[in-house]
Amino acid sequence: MAVLGFALAALGAWTALKLGPSGEAHFSATSKATGAIVVEPGVLNSLDVPVRIRATRRDGGAVWLATAPAADAGAVLARSAVSTVSGVHYPAGTLDLRVSGAGALHDPSTADIWRISAKGAGSAELLVDQGRGPETAVVTSGDATALTNVTVTLTWAQRPWFFEALAAAVIGAIIAAFALIDVSNSLRRARWTHAVRTRRSRVRT
Amino acid sequence: MTRVVRAIALTIVTIVGATSVAGCGAARAVLGVHEAPKANPALASLTVDQAERILTRDFTAAQQGETTTGTAAQKALITAYTGEGLRAAKARVRLAAIQPSAADSPLLAPQKPLLLAVPRGFGYPRVMVAQTVAAAGSLPVLHLLTSPDAATPYRIAASAMMLPSSSVKPFDALRQGSPLVTDGKGLAVSDTALLKAYAETMAFPARPVTAPPFAADAFSSQVRARAAAVAKSVATQAKFSQAHKVVPNSVYAVRQADGGALVFGVIVRTDSFAVKSGQAINTVANKAFVLLSGKRKVTKSASITTLEFVVFSVPRATGRATLVAASEQVVAGSGS
Numbered sequence: 001m002a003v004l005g006f007a008l009a010a011l012g013a014w015t016a017l018k019l020g021p022s023g024e025a026h027f028s029a030t031s032k033a034t035g036a037i038v039v040e041p042g043v044l045n046s047l048d049v050p051v052r053i054r055a056t057r058r059d060g061g062a063v064w065l066a067t068a069p070a071a072d073a074g075a076v077l078a079r080s081a082v083s084t085v086s087g088v089h090y091p092a093g094t095l096d097l098r099v100s101g102a103g104a105l106h107d108p109s110t111a112d113i114w115r116i117s118a119k120g121a122g123s124a125e126l127l128v129d130q131g132r133g134p135e136t137a138v139v140t141s142g143d144a145t146a147l148t149n150v151t152v153t154l155t156w157a158q159r160p161w162f163f164e165a166l167a168a169a170v171i172g173a174i175i176a177a178f179a180l181i182d183v184s185n186s187l188r189r190a191r192w193t194h195a196v197r198t199r200r201s202r203v204r205t
Numbered sequence: 206m207t208r209v210v211r212a213i214a215l216t217i218v219t220i221v222g223a224t225s226v227a228g229c230g231a232a233r234a235v236l237g238v239h240e241a242p243k244a245n246p247a248l249a250s251l252t253v254d255q256a257e258r259i260l261t262r263d264f265t266a267a268q269q270g271e272t273t274t275g276t277a278a279q280k281a282l283i284t285a286y287t288g289e290g291l292r293a294a295k296a297r298v299r300l301a302a303i304q305p306s307a308a309d310s311p312l313l314a315p316q317k318p319l320l321l322a323v324p325r326g327f328g329y330p331r332v333m334v335a336q337t338v339a340a341a342g343s344l345p346v347l348h349l350l351t352s353p354d355a356a357t358p359y360r361i362a363a364s365a366m367m368l369p370s371s372s373v374k375p376f377d378a379l380r381q382g383s384p385l386v387t388d389g390k391g392l393a394v395s396d397t398a399l400l401k402a403y404a405e406t407m408a409f410p411a412r413p414v415t416a417p418p419f420a421a422d423a424f425s426s427q428v429r430a431r432a433a434a435v436a437k438s439v440a441t442q443a444k445f446s447q448a449h450k451v452v453p454n455s456v457y458a459v460r461q462a463d464g465g466a467l468v469f470g471v472i473v474r475t476d477s478f479a480v481k482s483g484q485a486i487n488t489v490a491n492k493a494f495v496l497l498s499g500k501r502k503v504t505k506s507a508s509i510t511t512l513e514f515v516v517f518s519v520p521r522a523t524g525r526a527t528l529v530a531a532s533e534q535v536v537a538g539s540g541s
Contacts, residue, residue: 041241048237071244071327075355112259112358115252132252133242158237 002179008172015165018091023162027088028153029095034146035081036105037097039154041070041134043085048130052155055139056123059149063124064109064142066117073136076113080105085152095154107143246326249382251333253320256379259359260318260335263350267361271298287351287360289452289471293512293534294361296497300535303492318348321373322459322467325382329354332362332385332457334376334467344369347516347530349457349469363455363469365514365530368423373529374461374518386458386466393465393520394418396458400451400470403515403528407474409436409447417525419517424531428474428513435476442484448475449513464521467529469514474533476509478540488540497538507540 019025031037037055044051044067055063068076079101087096109117115135118126119142128137141147251259263285270281271294278298286294297304324331333350345367350359367373376383389395394402399418406414407425409432436445455471480486485504488494494509495501516530 045241046238048239069244069250069327070241072250072355106356108356110358111356112251112255112352113355115255134244 002176002183005172005174005176005179009169009176010172012165012167012169012172015091016162016169019162019165021159021162022157023159024155024157025090025093025161026153026155027090027093027095028151029085029097030149030151031083031097032149033081033083033097033099034148035083035099035101036077036108036147037085037139037150037152038073038077038082039085039137039152041136043088043095043154044128044135044137045130045133047156047158049156049158050127050129052125052127052157053137053139054123054125054153054155056151056153057147057149058151060122061145062119062121062142063139063147063150064117064119065124065126065137065139066109066114067126067128067135067137068111068113068115069132070134070136072111072113073138076108076111077101077105077138079103081146085154088154095152104144104146105140108138108140109142244327247381249323249325249380250327250331251323251382253323253379256320256323256333259333259350260320263359263361264318264337267294270294271301284358285361288362289455289473289512289514290360290362290364292536293364293514296534296536300493300496303496320379321347322376322383323379324352325377325384328385330385330457331359332459333359334383334459336373346532347373347467347469351457362457363471363514363516365469365516365532367516367530368528371518371527371529373467374463374465376459376467377462384460386460389458391464391521392458393522393524394526396456396466396468396470396519397451399468399517399519399526400456400472400515403470403517404449404451404472407447407449407472409433409445419526419528422528422531424515424528428533432476439478439486441481442486443478443480443507446477446479448477449473450475452512458519466519468517468519468526470517472513472515474511474513476511478503478507480505480507493535494538494540497535498540500538500540503540505541508538509535510537511535 039053053065055065057063080103081101084098084100085095086098115132116126118124139150139152266281267285270278270285282291282294319336321336322334324333331352335348335350336345337348338345346364347367348361349363351362352359386392402414402417403419405412406417407428409429432447439445449472452471452473458466458468460466480503485502487502489501511533513533515528517526518529519526
């Protein structure tokens with residue numbers, strides 16, 4: 001029990017430290033494949049909190065990222081070469097990337113399907129709010145130029161996560177404390193019982 | 206004391222144990238992780254912000270395209286217009302020298318366009334309805350913007366000036382969007398049947414149409430009166446006829462809040478002159494025809510093509526449609 005308590009306390013404390021007071025969880029991956037990067041609704045809309053997407057190009061070129069209804073984004077991407085973010089891993093902080101399709105993507109930025117978008121040189125960032133899902137986020141160069149060697153980072157920020165982790169640490173510590181007290185009492189009682197028995201046996205003899 | 210401590214510890218261990226048994230599922234629940242929501246077809250496929258950005262882009266390009274010249278102007282026209290709307294805009298620019306200045310065009314609005322309807326659901330084509338007012342006191346212009354697929358931006362497909370004393374019934378809330386009526390169901394008359402009947406009614410020589418599904422209006426009366434006047438003026442030299450035909454895929458019906466629909470359509474009008482044997486008609490007086498056809502005199506035949514943009518208010522279930530907006534633009538001419 002004490003071990004369990006210590007484990008919970010350690011895990012809670014470690015998680016609280018990792019999330020920080022703002023409760024931010026970061027996940028990132030670098031796509032070496034050529035083509036757009038896509039964040040599926042299964043990831044993008046998996047939580048009811050906004051997700052911040054940041055895309056960074058090593059070569060400092062133009063980055064354009066936007067979100068659209070999943071069906072519309074799928075129609076525009078068609079069978080173009082894309083790397084799809086299909087899963088996240090915690091606490092590793094990594095993203096699963098699945099490469100699919102072939103062929104160049106025509107400039108998608110001219111379509112009117114994009115609800116929100118951002119562009120920049122070298123990197124771009126977008127805060128995607130929830131409530132319009134299912135949506136897909138797409139990262140491209142903003143024109144027909146192929147994109148490669150891009151790092152995508154997804155960040156969810158939920159302050160209660162920090163306090164929940166903190167609570168787990170405290171509960172773990174309490175369990176450990178109670179368990180230690182219990183063990184201590186048991187040992188004392190055992191010693192007392194042993195002493196009484198020893199005295200009685202001496203009196204009988 | 207020991208019993209109490211044990212009871213508390215046991216309770217906590219039970220909770221922690223149960224959470225552990227539930228494993229990742231419980232963790233997901235604690236974090237609030239869930240499946241991606243399903244698409245809601247009862248909501249607008251565009252946000253109001255998106256729609257307003259599109260309107261601003263298209264009307265800015267329209268203004269630029271119709272008030273400037275050169276490659277940039279052509280590109281701006283293509284950005285702003287599509288289909289028959291583009292054909293009419295190009296003709297307006299071409300005829301700007303002999304028609305009122307394009308800068309004064311009632312189809313261009315310096316004021317912010319008013320968004321009336323955005324598309325509902327995720328099917329294609331999608332349409333938006335907007336209204337502009339060129340200047341204080343002038344009649345408003347209704348615009349239909351269309352997007353045929355996800356990759357193609359919205360562009361102005363039709364614009365028509367509202368008739369005096371006409372009004373447009375409200376659409377559903379912009380957040381909900383307004384669905385397209387694709388089969389005419391629930392309307393007093395289907396959109397395609399209405400436009401076809403309206404086009405037939407305006408033919409010259411006139412053909413009798415019994416029980417038209419629309420109320421009489423000033424626009425068609427003027428068109429018929431003009432046709433009769435032209436026929437009379439050229440009677441000694443040529444035989445005049447006028448045909449009206451609905452442009453395929455130009456009819457869109459957008460459902461309104463009361464169950465009726467606002468129907469946009471484009472009709473192509475062809476004025477045909479069959480010149481009588483031995484006659485020669487001097488066309489110099491018709492500057493638009495000269496500019497479009499390059500002919501100052503015709504001895505065999507001539508034709509003038511005009512696009513008619515019409516907008517009807519169609520009631521739900523019963524009643525007759527009412528024309529609420531109409532505009533026309535000469536787009537082509539030929540002669541021999």
